[in-house]
């Protein structure tokens with residue numbers, strides 16, 4: 001079949017009848033442990049979603065962790081909600097355009113990470129069926145994205161300085177360091193002393209309160225690009241109070257759980273920058289809506305990261321090719337997290353700190369079934 005025949009007149013993908021949804025729990029060691037204000041991880045247990053329809057396959061990755069520390073959702077709540085409620089919303093149904101999948105799951109309240117994993121798999125399927133890169137369906141406008149790194153809390157200042165030096169050597173365009181009370185002003189001062197005007201930001205993952213915010217006020221003189229999620233995970237109003245006292249932009253991550261929350265955050269002036277993670281807001285369609293809302297308010301966005309395998313990572317690269325992703329994101333090379341990754345080719349960063357958007361159909365990377373099989377702890381195949 002020619003490419004043109006796969007498209008209808010409006011250039012939209014044609015409908016696909018979904019006949020199977022597979023849920024797969026994989027366990028993968030991280031290349032190095034990752035520590036944040038909420039804990040330390042050495043391995044990940046990740047739920048992958050595969051959808052099949054009319055001979056084509058799509059892959060999605062659930063970004064929930066096994067522990068409810070970053071968010072209320074966990075790997076196991078996602079498995080439960082996908083198996084018992086969400087899979088049936090698409091199984092045996094004709095999906096016209098993947099942007100409609102979110103609507104088919106609207107009757108389930110919350111559970112954005114579970115919904116996103118399935119919705120994103122449907123986007124990959126539709127793009128593969130149409131023979132185009134996912135970015136083309138999403139509305140991406142750039143051929144490569146700017147890459148930054150997120151550096152976990154380190155055992156010492158010396159170890160942090162070494163890590164940052166190695167990442168800059170690899171070309172990354174921006175460095176984010178995790179902070180918590182007791183690991184904030186000192187590490188930032190050390191990085192400024194050693195690396196001067198390096199594009200630098202911090203992420204507290206909700207570790208402070210207005211009462212314990214003095215170190216954040218001290219950081220206001222450090223010329224940071226932004227301070228990410230300093231206060232509670234579901235707070236907006238205290239963030240607005242803190243933002244009023246800071247010259248440095250606050251970026252919200254955990255607090256932006258939906259488009260409506262983002263609108264509230266901007267109305268309250270709770271932040272000046274927004275971190276977009278499709279898992280946190282329910283998938284690609286919700287991420288595009290959030291991206292567009294922020295653009296309309298003149299609020300820059302960047303793409304967050306959740307220690308994804310190459311499946312989620314590739315999805316993120318495609319999404320981050322939309323125009324208002326104007327700051328380097330937390331999308332780094334596969335090899336910083338998993339070696340080998342579960343996909344080929346792995347996501348790689350070029351010496352100029354950019355990642356090219358894959359040009360093949362769908363997410364543009366292929367799952368290596370043998371590596372998946374070795375990592376699999378549980379699998380279920382649901383059929384119409």
Ligand code: NPQ
Pocket residue numbers: 034036041063064065070150203205253304305306307330
């Ligand atoms: C953030 N990510 O921006 C998150 C937090 C994060 C790359 O900094 C397991 C599952 C471990 C999810 C560690 C980055 C995690 C996780 C950190 C999310 O806030």
Ligand code: MG
Pocket residue numbers: 203205228229253254275304
């Ligand atoms: Mg964050």
